[in-house]
Amino acid sequence: MRNSRADVVDRAIAVLDGYGLADLSMRRLGAELGVQPSALYHHFANKQLLLAAVADELLARGVRASDEGTWDERVAAVCGGLRDAMLAYRDGAELVATVHAFGLGARAPYDALSAALSSGDLPADLVPIAARTLLHFVFGHVSDEQTHLQAGSAGAIADPPREASEFALGLAIVVDGIRARATEEFAGRA
Amino acid sequence: MRNSRADVVDRAIAVLDGYGLADLSMRRLGAELGVQPSALYHHFANKQLLLAAVADELLARGVRASDEGTWDERVAAVCGGLRDAMLAYRDGAELVATVHAFGLGARAPYDALSAALSSGDLPADLVPIAARTLLHFVFGHVSDEQTHLQAGSAGAIADPPREASEFALGLAIVVDGIRARATEEFAGRA
DNA sequence: ACCTGAACACCGTTCAAGT
DNA sequence: ACCTGAACACCGTTCAAGT
Numbered sequence: 001m002r003n004s005r006a007d008v009v010d011r012a013i014a015v016l017d018g019y020g021l022a023d024l025s026m027r028r029l030g031a032e033l034g035v036q037p038s039a040l041y042h043h044f045a046n047k048q049l050l051l052a053a054v055a056d057e058l059l060a061r062g063v064r065a066s067d068e069g070t071w072d073e074r075v076a077a078v079c080g081g082l083r084d085a086m087l088a089y090r091d092g093a094e095l096v097a098t099v100h101a102f103g104l105g106a107r108a109p110y111d112a113l114s115a116a117l118s119s120g121d122l123p124a125d126l127v128p129i130a131a132r133t134l135l136h137f138v139f140g141h142v143s144d145e146q147t148h149l150q151a152g153s154a155g156a157i158a159d160p161p162r163e164a165s166e167f168a169l170g171l172a173i174v175v176d177g178i179r180a181r182a183t184e185e186f187a188g189r190a
Numbered sequence: 191m192r193n194s195r196a197d198v199v200d201r202a203i204a205v206l207d208g209y210g211l212a213d214l215s216m217r218r219l220g221a222e223l224g225v226q227p228s229a230l231y232h233h234f235a236n237k238q239l240l241l242a243a244v245a246d247e248l249l250a251r252g253v254r255a256s257d258e259g260t261w262d263e264r265v266a267a268v269c270g271g272l273r274d275a276m277l278a279y280r281d282g283a284e285l286v287a288t289v290h291a292f293g294l295g296a297r298a299p300y301d302a303l304s305a306a307l308s309s310g311d312l313p314a315d316l317v318p319i320a321a322r323t324l325l326h327f328v329f330g331h332v333s334d335e336q337t338h339l340q341a342g343s344a345g346a347i348a349d350p351p352r353e354a355s356e357f358a359l360g361l362a363i364v365v366d367g368i369r370a371r372a373t374e375e376f377a378g379r380a
Numbered sequence: 381a382c383c384t385g386a387a388c389a390c391c392g393t394t395c396a397a398g399t
Numbered sequence: 400a401c402c403t404g405a406a407c408a409c410c411g412t413t414c415a416a417g418t
Contacts, residue, residue, distance in 0.1 A: 177367025
């Protein structure tokens with residue numbers, strides 16, 4: 001039973017969704033594939049790189065490539081797609097946050113946001129920092145959101161339910177901020 | 191050699207700074223304190239709660255309690271203090287991000303930001319989401335920043351140096367966004 | 381190209397018992 | 400209030416060798 005790199009990633013997502021990030025070990029994943037843990041090192045130099053590939057695949061499944069509309073509509077579409085992807089799998093947000101914390105992954109979402117932002121009239125030097133700030137908002141907010149969702153389904157329903165509209169509001173704050181900065185930069189040059 | 195809870199946290203910060211988050215194990219920390227690893231469970235029910243206490247202490251060391259100035263000046267002071275605290279210790283940002291990812295910690299920074307925001311004329315229902323969005327920005331941005339700083343000092347100097355002014359620019363985006371949203375809400379009511 | 385088998389050097393956590 | 404000692408059930412990673 002020979003496994004390709006894509007087989008390994010797919011099975012890792014299944015293990016993640018079924019048993020959680022804490023149980024996604026090299027030994028567990030190997031067993032799930034009917035293979036010794038050491039066989040996984042044929043595809044990935046270490047666990048961190050495996051997890052990065054898993055996170056990227058998970059996020060890729062949620063990216064909607066909307067290339068029409070105003071820049072802020074396109075940004076909202078990309079961010080919404082990222083949120084959906086993270087919420088679609090158990091511990092999805094924690095995985096993405098973990099991978100991001102050791103400096104890997106999320107290239108495709110960054111590129112998608114850069115493209116959306118570049119379709120507007122924004123100053124070019126604002127685009128990279130705006131894209132990164134949006135990414136931080138999405139990853140951070142959805143991480144909070146999933147933590148509360150999963151805590152709610154596992155134990156007592158303690159705090160008030162996190163409204164989905166909170167994501168939209170937080171996103172509106174960041175998008176408005178990008179617009180305001182762009183205006184100020186243009187004013188500063190005129 | 192009896193250790194208090196505070197002794198354990200202080201020593202954990204020393205181990206973190208000296209050897210990195212990956213080497214901050216219960217066994218290592220116990221050895222460093224001249225104690226069996228099991229002794230640590232007298233103070234903390236598990237490692238996650240220990241790490242949460244360490245992250246909170248680390249952040250507390252950077253919080254400047256400026257209670258004067260306009261709300262945006264106060265927000266900038268708090269966020270700058272958090273950034274300094276995270277950058278002051280090896281893997282500080284990764285620790286904070288990790289703790290945050292499993293839904294613990296950062297209460298004091300959240301309260302400090304809420305207080306700063308509440309000192310302005312903002313609609314009350316905007317304060318919680320604004321505080322959380324600021325926190326996501328700071329944790330995410332400084333995490334990126336420290337990853338690049340530490341990668342630069344450990345290996346080759348590949349990419350352009352991350353400017354400290356990028357933090358200020360990103361923060362300005364979020365603060366401008368909060369202001370813009372507040373204005374829109376007031377307009378909507380009038 | 382993908383896998384085995386065995387080993388190395390570790391982990392977090394529990395628990396009865398000690399002072 | 401804080402600690403020991405021993406055990407349980409695991410980890411990630413390496414590497415020579417196999418097909």
